[in-house]
Amino acid sequence: MGYFLKFNRQKKQKKKPMSKLYKSIFNVNGCSVVKQEQTDTTVTITVRLTKGNASRCGCCGRKGKLYDNGREQRVWRTLDLGTKMGFIRMDTYRVKCKKCGVKTVKVPWASHRSGFTDAFEQQVAWAVCSMSKKAVAKQLRIAWNTVGEIADRVWDRLDTRPIKAGCIFRRIGIDETSYKKGHKYITVVVDHDRRCVIWVHEGYGKEVLDLFMRELSEEQRKGVELVTCDGAKWIRSSIEEFLPNAERCVDSFHVVQWATEALDKVRVEAWKEARKENRNQKRGRGRPTKDSVPKDRTAEGIKNSRYALGKAPENLNESQQRKIELIASRYPRLYRAYQLKEELRIILKMGYDDARENLDRWLWRASHSRIGSVKDLYAKIKRNYDGILNTIRLGVSNARIEATNNKIKLLIRTAYGFRNMNNMLSLIMLSCSYVDVKIAYEWESESRESSSKAA
Structure with missing residues (x-):
């Protein structure tokens, strides 16, 4: 008897309308579903705006007056339903808005002029x-x-x-x-x-x-x-x-980058001088004898020292240290520019008071270095003197x-x-x-x- 009453109670309940189901699946509000169509690759529902959402301006959303009855059918692409593409179709019309003029009616699920x-x-x-x-x-x-x-x-x-x-x-x-x-x-x-x-x-x-x-x-x-x-x-x-x-x-990274670029210009000048000296060395014909002086590889060493000159001394390996020692013995001008670059890098890591005092000394040595690229670097740092010290004082980057x-x-x-x-x-x-x-x-x-x- 209880089963029979339960069966009758379930039978009297109204089935959920398909319109609500499709609105929930497609996540559309302010409309009612008129019909739905399916193919092998698509699912399309045709909707109609409710009274509260009808005749709204597509730009500002305000209520307007119906401008014309010429309805244009539009289709919007929505999220896929499994492997099928979802579409929403509606007959649109134009609305006359006091603020925006004549515009296409607004739909709750899409932006104006979007498909x-x-x-x-x-x-x-x-x-x-x-x-x-x-x-x-x-x-x-x-x-x-x-x-x-x-x-x-x-x-x-x-x-x-x-x-x-x-x-x-x-x-x-x-x-x-x-x-x-x-x-x-x-x-x-x-x-x-x-x-x-x-x-x-x-x-x-x-x-x-x-x-x-x-x-x-x-x-x-x-x-x-x-x-x-x-x-x-x-x-x-x-x-x-x-x-x-x-x-x-002024960021400290850029300041060190300026110094590295100036150092590289001095390196190129030193390499050109060393290559010119090698060209002036005359060699005899045939193979060199055992007692002959070996070919000078200084120019090649300077050419390949760019990476070594850009690194901090504590990070150099044995091969790079030998290149720096060669530069120090043969080209003191390039080695002096390398020392100025390293001093500037260390100054930027100091406290404000020490950095200011040492930076003033560095500027004096750079201005009296008689190296063109270093003098240009001096002028650039002098122009950004306050900005560099502000970075050190405030600890920003x-x-x-x-x-x-x-x-x-x-x-x-x-x-x-x-x-x-x-x-x-x-x-x-x-x-x-x-x-x-x-x-x-x-x-x-x-x-x-x-x-x-x-x-």
């Missing part, structure tokens, strides 16, 4: 931050160029820049990095406290950096306390013009922005280059900025929670 749902675009944006565009295009069965366009739209949708929000940046880093052969550069600005990119733009120079400075409010400009950078003149002039309270910090530059190069290499600059900048901001790009199911769960809280 993909927001969930699908979120999945593409998450994947392109980790894989190449070719792999993403093959996995999600879309065109290679479409991947970059989707990344651009997702960034526009997620863009809530701290610059626009009025956030104060205390410590920032500025640098330029190449993205293509032929001196193609982009300018990158990093927030050291938030550990992310806050601004990126094509090109470099004072005109490009001034665009970032002008985006900042007066309060944000006054809030910047220090800027880490290299010794570029255009960065220094822009800081002096727009950031009155900022201290410029430009390592974070250099690491960001490497990540940007990796993104460009993984994508096998970019044809569209906006797509490249959008991908950089999605991967390296403050935006947390979530995978589709995480994004959908957050959107459900936010909509339930709002209700």
Whole structure:
């Protein structure tokens, strides 16, 4: 008897409508499912907007008046259902908005003028931050160029820049990095406290950096306390013009790099002198006798000493130490430049007071060294004297922005280059900025929670 009552109770219950089931599977709201179609490779549902979501402007979302009855059928690609591609079809129409004019009606599941749902675009944006565009295009069965366009739209949708929000940046880093052969550069600005990119733009120079400075409010400009950078003149002039309270910090890595480049110029000069002396040595015909003087290998040793001269003395192996000893005995001019480079490297590791005292002595010795490349190095360090000491005093570096530059190069290499600059900048901001790009199911769960809280 109990089984019979239970059977009748289950029989009287209404079955769940197929419309709700397909809406749940396709994750669409604000509409009703009219019909569904299936093929061997696709699943398509035809929907109709509900009364509350009908006649909304596609740009601003406000309620408008029906402009025309000429309906155009549109199809949106959504997330795959197993091995089948999912599509949403609807007859659209145009709405007259007081603010935007005549626009296509807004749909809750996709952005204006997009042929993909927001969930699908979120999945593409998450994947392109980790894989190449070719792999993403093959996995999600879309065109290679479409991947970059989707990344651009997702960034526009997620863009809530701290610059626009009025956030104060205390410590920032500025640098330029190449993205293509032929001196193609982009300018990158990093927030050291938030550990992310806050601004990126094509090109470099004072005109490009001034665009970032002008985006900042007066309060944000006054809030910047220090800027880490290299010794570029255009960065220094822009800081002096727009950031009155900022201290410029020249990274120690670049200072040692300047000294290494100056040392390499002296090495090339010494190698040319040694090669000229070898050419002047005359040898007789035939094989050399046992008593003959062996061929002088000094020029070859100097030519191959670039790596040894760039290393610290404590890291040299036996072969490299012999090269340094040869240079010290035969070419004291090159050895003196090597000593000045090592002294400068040690000074940059000292405390502020000791570093300032020893740096003044180093500058005097460099100015009286009678070596052209070292004198040029002296002038460069003299111009950036305050910035170098600020770096030592505050204990900061430009390592974070250099690491960001490497990540940007990796993104460009993984994508096998970019044809569209906006797509490249959008991908950089999605991967390296403050935006947390979530995978589709995480994004959908957050959107459900936010909509339930709002209700």
